[in-house]
Amino acid sequence: MSGMWVANGLSQDLPLGVVMAGSWQGAELAIWRSATGRLSAWNDRCPHRGMRLSHGFVRGETLSCIYHGWTYGTDGACSKIPAHPAMVPPAAIKAEVYACVEADGVIWVAPAGTEVVLPDLSGLVAVRSVTVQADVAALTRGLPGFVQHGAVWRGQVEGAAVALVVQDRGASVTLHGLGAGDRVRLSRWLDGVRRLVEEGVLA
Amino acid sequence: MIAQAVLNEWYPVAMAAQVGAWPGRQTQLLGSDIAVFLDAGEIVVQRADGSALAVCLRYGHVWACLGTPAHDLFPIPEADQPGRRLVDCGVVRVKCSPLRAVENFLDIAHFPFVHTDVLGAEPHTEVGRYEVQIREDSDEVWATKVHFYQPQAAKSASGGIVTEYMYRVAAPTAAVLYKTCPNKPDAWDVIGIFVQPLTEELCEVWPWMALFDDATPQADLIQFQQMIFLQDRSILENQIPRLLPLDPGKEIPTQADMTSIAYRRWLKRKGLTYGAQMVAA
Ligand code: FES
Ligand SMILES: [Fe+2]
Numbered sequence: 001m002s003g004m005w006v007a008n009g010l011s012q013d014l015p016l017g018v019v020m021a022g023s024w025q026g027a028e029l030a031i032w033r034s035a036t037g038r039l040s041a042w043n044d045r046c047p048h049r050g051m052r053l054s055h056g057f058v059r060g061e062t063l064s065c066i067y068h069g070w071t072y073g074t075d076g077a078c079s080k081i082p083a084h085p086a087m088v089p090p091a092a093i094k095a096e097v098y099a100c101v102e103a104d105g106v107i108w109v110a111p112a113g114t115e116v117v118l119p120d121l122s123g124l125v126a127v128r129s130v131t132v133q134a135d136v137a138a139l140t141r142g143l144p145g146f147v148q149h150g151a152v153w154r155g156q157v158e159g160a161a162v163a164l165v166v167q168d169r170g171a172s173v174t175l176h177g178l179g180a181g182d183r184v185r186l187s188r189w190l191d192g193v194r195r196l197v198e199e200g201v202l203a
Numbered sequence: 204m205i206a207q208a209v210l211n212e213w214y215p216v217a218m219a220a221q222v223g224a225w226p227g228r229q230t231q232l233l234g235s236d237i238a239v240f241l242d243a244g245e246i247v248v249q250r251a252d253g254s255a256l257a258v259c260l261r262y263g264h265v266w267a268c269l270g271t272p273a274h275d276l277f278p279i280p281e282a283d284q285p286g287r288r289l290v291d292c293g294v295v296r297v298k299c300s301p302l303r304a305v306e307n308f309l310d311i312a313h314f315p316f317v318h319t320d321v322l323g324a325e326p327h328t329e330v331g332r333y334e335v336q337i338r339e340d341s342d343e344v345w346a347t348k349v350h351f352y353q354p355q356a357a358k359s360a361s362g363g364i365v366t367e368y369m370y371r372v373a374a375p376t377a378a379v380l381y382k383t384c385p386n387k388p389d390a391w392d393v394i395g396i397f398v399q400p401l402t403e404e405l406c407e408v409w410p411w412m413a414l415f416d417d418a419t420p421q422a423d424l425i426q427f428q429q430m431i432f433l434q435d436r437s438i439l440e441n442q443i444p445r446l447l448p449l450d451p452g453k454e455i456p457t458q459a460d461m462t463s464i465a466y467r468r469w470l471k472r473k474g475l476t477y478g479a480q481m482v483a484a
Contacts, residue, residue, distance in 0.1 A: 028443075045443045045453075047454070047455050048454065048455055048456075048457075049454055049460075049463075050444065050453075051438060051441060052442075055437075055441055064316075065316075066316055066317070067313050067317065068310075068312045068316060069315065069316045069325075081457060082315065082316075082325070082328035082329075083329060083457065083458075083459035084329065084330070084458065084459065085328065087457075092455075093455055
């Protein structure tokens with residue numbers, strides 16, 4: 001089901017060795033890329049004492065929590081508890097893992113085990129993401145002439161194909177923008193979309 | 204409804220030296236609006252309806268009780284010991300459960316990661332076995348024989364040393380630690396935190412110190428302690444759930460968390476559930 005997959009950013013905005021905050025419907029996530037490029041998305045809550053894992057740090061193929069340094073491998077299993085260096089952590093200590101893939105420069109997240117069915121964004125180049133302080137319903141105002149297919153809004157800007165992948169965060173919406181035309185122009189156009197939608201909300 | 208056991212405890216509500224005439228310090232205690240002010244030379248704490256609360260002045264702070272005090276405020280004998288400097292470090296407002304703030308104060312395993320190169324540093328991350336007890340006579344939680352390697356244990360320390368700690372939960376939202384003193388090997392530095400529960404998810408924290416250190420300027424001591432507490436705040440405002448879980452749920456403690464386990468057990472046994480989550484979630 002492609003509806004289960006939620007866009008969480010552009011590949012270019014998550015470099016090697018970096019962790020960021022993400023979302024899946026109401027759930028808060030930590031999304032990170034290992035030193036060799038492997039992507040993981042987990043519930044943003046350390047099994048030890050609930051610290052947000054998105055505040056943690058990546059070393060090699062592991063993510064460590066910033067509070068007590070508990071270290072987790074890409075499978076979510078805890079591999080190290082620094083307070084007890086000689087102890088092998090029990091297998092039960094595991095981050096809550098989501099499925100995370102990237103395609104056409106977009107990072108997608110779904111509950112573990114979800115079949116990978118993603119919209120086709122081939123031929124478009126990832127430009128940038130903008131967050132709009134409005135709900136999804138307000139988007140129509142900023143995107144006249146665009147057609148919505150699930151999470152993707154498609155249209156034309158100055159004759160070039162554009163796709164905006166919508167990440168619904170409840171009070172705000174992040175638009176992940178891809179296009180076939182000039183990137184600078186598309187980036188400026190995205191700022192205009194944000195202003196239009198936000199002004200519509202204020203009015 | 205707030206449990207009677209919670210209402211009958213003492214909580215810090217102001218620094219005594221900073222209390223002025225009406226309107227004084229307008230603040231909250233356990234979700235109730237209160238005012239702390241000077242009236243004819245006396246410090247008064249009153250509710251919005253004008254009724255006065257039980258008050259006591261200790262350790263430079265004003266303590267108040269919304270119910271009927273179940274006992275006197277806990278003693279800190281070192282506060283009156285000659286030669287110690289009492290240092291108050293101002294207040295830090297933290298968007299967290301007051302109980303989470305105290306639990307963090309009792310925790311050593313975070314030193315290398317949160318107070319990096321000051322109170323701890325990798326690879327010296329091991330927390331050895333220590334002793335924890337709930338002392339029935341004083342009704343306090345104590346952790347003793349806690350040892351930890353520290354790169355700069357105090358403002359007056361130069362270079363790394365193994366510091367010994369004792370921790371003491373003296374009231375539901377007040378804890379005191381004793382640590383070996385870099386300047387005086389036979390004495391302990393005493394550091395406290397007094398936490399004012401404004402609501403279940405908002406508190407104000409007063410670090411407090413009684414040190415044998417005449418050399419370090421007051422401003423440096425305060426700055427050192429403020430830096431430590433701001434680092435702690437970045438943790439405390441990002442723990443999920445916000446309330447402290449008292450029942451084993453999704454959180455997994457280890458041997459290094461024995462003080463936290465005892466603190467949670469003590470709170471639960473005494474019905475001190477303000478800021479706590481009873482159902483595992
Ligand atoms: S909360 Fe993550 S390591 Fe302790
Ligand atoms: Fe700390």
